[in-house]
Amino acid sequence: MxxxxxxxxxxxxxxxxxxxxxxxxxxxxxxxxxxxxxxxxxxxxxxxxxxxxxxxxxxxxxxxxxxRQPGPVDLYEMFQVMAELEAFCARLACSRIAPDTVTALRHANDACAAAADNNDIDTYYEANETFHRLIYDESGNAFLAARCRDLQKRLRPYRRTQLRAPGRLTQSLAEHAQVVDAIAAGQPDRAAAALRDHVSVQGEKFHRLMSAWRAVARTDSPRTG
Amino acid sequence: MxxxxxxxxxxxxxxxxxxxxxxxxxxxxxxxxxxxxxxxxxxxxxxxxxxxxxxxxxxxxxxxxxxRQPGPVDLYEMFQVMAELEAFCARLACSRIAPDTVTALRHANDACAAAADNNDIDTYYEANETFHRLIYDESGNAFLAARCRDLQKRLRPYRRTQLRAPGRLTQSLAEHAQVVDAIAAGQPDRAAAALRDHVSVQGEKFHRLMSAWRAVARTDSPRTG
DNA sequence: AACAGAAAGATTGCATACAATTTCGTTTGC
DNA sequence: GCAAACGAAATTGTATGCAATCTTTCTGTT
Structure with missing residues (x-):
């Protein structure tokens, strides 16, 4: 104890x-x-x-x-906010760009790539979280970073199921690379857009998936509504 | 009880x-x-x-x-996030634009104007909060709106002192009008930028003010550090 | 037979009592 | 004279007991 x-x-x-x-x-x-x-x-x-x-x-x-379990609408809203906050992180990170930052980001994404090569979802999942947190911290805004971590934790289980979609790992990896390149080039608009899309896509795909689930559940047992 | x-x-x-x-x-x-x-x-x-x-x-x-009282840096960070969240609200509100919404916003800002004419800071303060909350709700994203309300509440006392600055009321009023016009015109980028600036200005002014305070306090009593 | 009311059971909310840990003061040894 | 250790006081953490409130069920009346 x-x-x-x-x-x-x-x-x-x-x-x-x-x-x-x-x-x-x-x-x-x-x-x-x-x-x-x-x-x-x-x-x-x-x-x-x-x-x-x-x-x-x-x-x-x-x-x-x-x-209080979040429904499809709640999750869609949360992913939407997450996307915007992360995009802001990327934007801020651009104005604080340092060589160390870029190499750290590349290393983090390399770790993701290694996991993706092995099709190891769990490891990819860990490396992915590290990658995103690195961007949170590089925003230089501790309050913002804390809020991002909170949301990341809350959306964790839903994001996890997302990764099992076929081809999602490699696509996610490519999107990461886009973000890193934009930050390395010091292009805040491009970096923000890249990261926003990266997160938004997950939210929208999940939303569709969950709506489908609910539709099936409704067909199976009418009392679900 | x-x-x-x-x-x-x-x-x-x-x-x-x-x-x-x-x-x-x-x-x-x-x-x-x-x-x-x-x-x-x-x-x-x-x-x-x-x-x-x-x-x-x-x-x-x-x-x-x-x-845990927030320091100048904490507050600056919080205002920065607040600005970004509110800007996102304005952006989303543009895509849900309805005649009722616009009239409601104009009415809310008219209430602000009435208070500003009387130089009644307390009333302006209330009307101002209502105006901002209207935009939160009009984002259509309940989660986002809730986060905005939280931050608004937390930053309340700091924003309040801000309003006492000479000429701030009329300037704030004009900025509100810019936001409403942009939303009414259905221009998300302009609306977001206008609201972001409106909030950011408060944060930055407050940051300067607080830094000045600290400098004075340091001169008065050396043990403050 | 159905509905209203009351009583009993269950559950939350608060108060008090006790245990564990920390902190500060004192004392003792070097 | 200083430092370290021991002890007492204070404070937090947990357990238990009691009161208030809600739910359910049973009974009596219409």
Whole structure:
């Protein structure tokens, strides 16, 4: 029992929600979670308060907390904002361009390429996150970078499924290269546009995919609506 | 005991921090706050957990919570992001343009003008927030609008001092008109640029102002550093 | 038989009590 | 005289108990 109970519970619940182990609208029973984590209700409650502050769960007075899973529209909106924020990062990175930055970006993308060659989705996924975070940090705006990290984390599971689409890895890789080239050339407009498209495409493809899923689900079981 | 204690305490502490009633790095004593609010430590702790989730306070294990007041750099970064998000709102609003929207925007700006004529800063301030929120909502992206509201709330006290600068009200008003005209004309680039500049100017002016303050404070009392 | 009301069960919200950890002061040894 | 270690006071973290509120069910009346 080394680390803080609240922190551990919050992290566990957050992961569980992100991984879809709780359905939308499902109630999180304090007592059940307490016994489940082997602690009392107090740390569970504090963890739930934190989650409700970030919008992952909703808290109705004297009713309990309910998980709030984003629907297709929510995700589309989040990807749209993510695209714009990342584009801004790229733009800012251009005005701070340094040789080290460019080589670091190229190395990060090389790591992506290596994973793509092996068709290793998990490794590509890690390298991809590193690549994007590098751009966040190179924006020079810590607040912006933090917001990007938050959104990146929140969209993580949805982006992950995206990568399994055939040919997506190589296409993603090429888009990365476009971004790096634009930053290296010090062209903020081009860099921003390249990164915006790169992220937007994921959002739109995912949106289509999810709409299709829902259509199928609706056909299978009419009670889904 | 009408409303939720936690909610009330969180709101009160948030306002207190926003209004600068707590210095940066100041420790928030749970026991003291509990007696101060006339409750036990439990709801105070839950409120503090929520605040720590949003980054207003930092929580060190077994050490307590400490308020995190943004410095000049933090504020500059936040205004920069705010400008970009609002610009995106304006851009999106252009693609959803409706007659009702434009008239609503004009009315909101007319309210600003009325307040400016009377040199009534408080009223202008309210009308100004309404105007901006209208654009957030007209983006059609609820997630984006929510993020804008959050930032608007967080930057509220700093923006407020800004409005006292001589001639700022009329200038702000003119900038609003530029934004409305661009949206009415359906020109996303112009609308985005106009709103971005409108917000950026505030950030930069505030940054200069605050740097000056710090310089003065440094001269007055050398221990400030 | 159906609906309204009340009581019982369950669950959240808050208070208090206890345990663990940290911090500060004092003392002791070098 | 200084430093290190021990101890006490203070503070955070967790557990438990109780009150308030909501939900469900049962009963009585229409």
């Amino acid at each position: 080394a680390r803080d109970h609240v922190e551990r519970i919050e992290s566990a619940l957050q992961d569980a929600i992100f991984e879809g182990r709780y359905a939308d609208g499902e109630r999180l029973d304090e007592t059940r979670l307490a016994t489940q984590f082997g602690v009392s209700r107090t740390p569970v409650r504090e963890a739930l308060r934190r989650l409700s502050a970030t919008g992952l769960v909703e808290q109705h007075a004297n009713r309990g907390v309910f998980v | 009408a409303r939720d204690h936690v909610e009330r305490i969180e709101s009160a502490l948030q306002d207190a921090i926003f209004e600068g009633r707590y210095a940066d790095g100041e420790r928030l004593d749970e026991t003291r706050l509990a007696t101060q609010f006339g409750v036990s430590r439990t709801p105070v702790r839950e409120a503090l957990r929520r605040l720590s989730a949003t980054g207003l306070v930092e929580q060190h294990a077994n050490r307590g919570v400490f308020v």
